[in-house]
Amino acid sequence: MSFTSQMLTGSKPEQYAQLTAQARALLAGEPDRIANAANLAALVYHSLPDLNWAGFYFFDGTELVVGPFQGLPACVRIPLDKGVCGAAARTLQTQRVEDVDAFPGHIACDSASRSELVVPLSTNGQLVGVLDLDSPKLARFDEEDQRGLESIAAVFVESLT
Template identity: 55%
Template sequence: MQKQKFYELLNQQAKGLIDGERNHIANMANLSALLFTNMEDINWSGFYLMDGDNELVLGPFQGNPACIRIPVGKGVCGTAVSEAKTQLIEDVHAFEGHIACDAASNSEIVIPVYKQGKVFAVLDIDSPSLARFDEQDRLGLEALVKSFEETL
């Protein structure tokens, strides 16, 4: 299936799951499961939430156990917060300051989630393949995050 069509259908499913639900933990849990069960070639999907101004804490996810706390500015997730932009990393081992929570992960995409103009959380998806994520993934996942932000 073409990626654009895949993300259109995935985002319809996501909206159906979270429409009318205001609890962000419940929505994060369902979105993590939706992504994990529908995306090919991924080994982790989940959220990290801001805990104060300088740290992310593990939120709902699917996959192997993960790092619990990540300082802002460290690793791919912390960099997404400090730069306030999506990080699309083809090879995490070449990313300076990468935090290896799962040695099987080789590429990663992290999208900031905003609430009232501030980064509230990040959506983090890992793959065991190098260069798994591309521009179409970025656009599709950013659209999904926008739908989630509307529930916050």
Template identity: 55%
Template sequence: MSAPIHRLTVEDLLPTVESVVSSETDMIANMANIAALLFEALPDINWSGFYLSKEDQLVLGPFQGRLACTRIPFGKGVCGTVAEQKITLVVPDVHAFPGHIACDAASESEIVIPVLKNGALVGVLDIDSPIKDRFQETDRVLLEKIVSALEKTLTA
């Protein structure tokens, strides 16, 4: 008889992320692991990943999910708006968001958190769901803490 497989829960997520990033200084490696952990632990999502800031646009970084948009100009769509304004956005219905960029037609709601180093934009964490109004205040708080754990490795 084999041992039961432990599935990562939302409650395990923050301590697991903090543990993983605390011993690694490479940003891409940390982003890749965070994207994978989020994809495994968060229910009802269809995409989790990062876009990196490069020359006034976002370029696709580490992610889990279906094929994604490769480049997003600052100010365009949810991710580009977050990049420009450097604030978290929770979008209950992406189809109602002006200028929404549909990378995956199955996505209905989205949360995007800026990743900053000393106030400068490094990129954004983007999570999509096929369910309208999927992301709540508790999700925002948790995901901002996860991004904060990543940001601490960027300033080290």
């Protein structure tokens, strides 16, 4: 099957609705989490502007371990008590950080990253991992980005069941 992302049009919420529909079509019928994470990371990275990293960290029962991503090489392991990813995983709440340098305990995997959005992935209240997006722009992510990426993350979690 060949899949080509389409140009997103309209308002930001309309663009995220289109991107979520593309994600749903891309993951339809495929239960493998690595395959789905790889395709979803590529879709998000190539569809949204001003990203320098988009990908997944999976919870191994102790810490987060890097999964499929797009961007420069990343930190391999992240303890739940460190960084933006750890905070999202620990609290099961999305972390939207306008300036990563102002975030206590931020882990600088890529020194070019200035802002970050991390969406926790859980099923039945159990942590699966996180969807992590980094940008070289300060305050790159707003509430509409958060809602849109939470919707895309939900498509990924649905594919696990």
